[in-house]
Amino acid sequence: xxxxxxxxxxxxxxxxxxxxxxxxxxxxxxxxxxxxxxxxxxxxxxxxxxxxxxxxxxxxxxxxxxxxxxxxxxxxxxxxxxxxxxxxxxxxxxxxxxxxxxxxxxxxxxxxxxxxxxxxxxxxxxxxxxxxxxxxxxxxxxxxxxxxxxxxxxxxxxxxxxxxxxxxxxxxxxxxxxxxxxxxxxxxxxxxxxxxxxxxxxxxxxxxxxxxxxxxxxxxxxxxx
Numbered sequence: 728x729x730x731x732x733x734x735x736x737x738x739x740x741x742x743x744x745x746x747x748x749x750x751x752x753x754x755x756x757x758x759x760x761x762x763x764x765x766x767x768x769x770x771x772x773x774x775x776x777x778x779x780x781x782x783x784x785x786x787x788x789x790x791x792x793x794x795x796x797x798x799x800x801x802x803x804x805x806x807x808x809x810x811x812x813x814x815x816x817x818x819x820x821x822x823x824x825x826x827x828x829x830x831x832x833x834x835x836x837x838x839x840x841x842x843x844x845x846x847x848x849x850x851x852x853x854x855x856x857x858x859x860x861x862x863x864x865x866x867x868x869x870x871x872x873x874x875x876x877x878x879x880x881x882x883x884x885x886x887x888x889x890x891x892x893x894x895x896x897x898x899x900x901x902x903x904x905x906x907x908x909x910x911x912x913x914x915x916x917x918x919x920x921x922x923x924x925x926x927x928x929x930x931x932x933x934x935x936x937x938x939x940x941x942x943x944x945x946x947x948x949x950x951x952x
Contacts, residue, residue, distance in 0.1 A: 743876065745876055747880075749761070757851075760852075762780045762852070763782075765778065765779060765855075766779075766838060768888075768892050769831050771912065772913060772919065772920075772933055772938055773823065773908065774892065775820040775826075777895070778839040778841070779817070779818050779884040780845070780846050780850070783813075789810060792886065793882050795890075803886050806886050810883045817847070818888070819845060823933045832859070836859060836862065843864070851866050852866055853869070854880055854881050858870050899931060905925075906929065915938060927942065
């Protein structure tokens with residue numbers, strides 16, 4: 728049976744995966760080492776935003792690096808351990824209070840900046856996932872939209888940041904047992920939203936985010952009634 732045009736496009740489409748092209752170009756231009764930077768946790772209603780900076784060893788890059796969102800939990804955990812064992816890595820976070828005091832964009836960029844500053848080896852060029860570069864870089868940098876699916880260094884950073892944040896939220900689960908942090912790690916699931924309505928926010932919640940503002944206003948209205 729002949730394939731339809733849709734089938735043909737699906738079967739013939741190239742597999743898109745991150746590579747080392749951005750890093751190699753920077754090395755050819757004399758900007759080495761190169762650090763990949765990414766953050767995880769912009770969307771959740773609770774917990775920190777976590778950023779990681781990673782300088783990969785070109786001779787020891789773990790197989791299977793990709794955007795952390797595309798990888799199963801078990802593979803992320805394994806790759807994170809491999810990255811930590813053979814690369815220069817630094818991690819920084821911005822708490823929910825810092826997010827509320829500034830905003831999620833500023834808190835994310837500040838975590839990226841601090842992660843880069845904490846690297847044991849100074850980067851000569853930085854690849855950042857997204858549209859913005861952190862302020863105060865001491866080297867050149869470029870922002871790459873969809874970078875965690877295009878650059879191996881950014882992909883590695885996304886994995887480290889994701890695994891780190893998930894572990895932080897799971898450790899918070901027994902401290903704040905009403906919210907289910909061990910399963911949804913702070914994202915706005917129905918179970919999480921219902922728990923916020925029932926028990927109110929805890930210290931990990933981002934009170935500046937709309938669902939929390941609405942719940943807080945409702946609580947105030949009830950108390951004043």
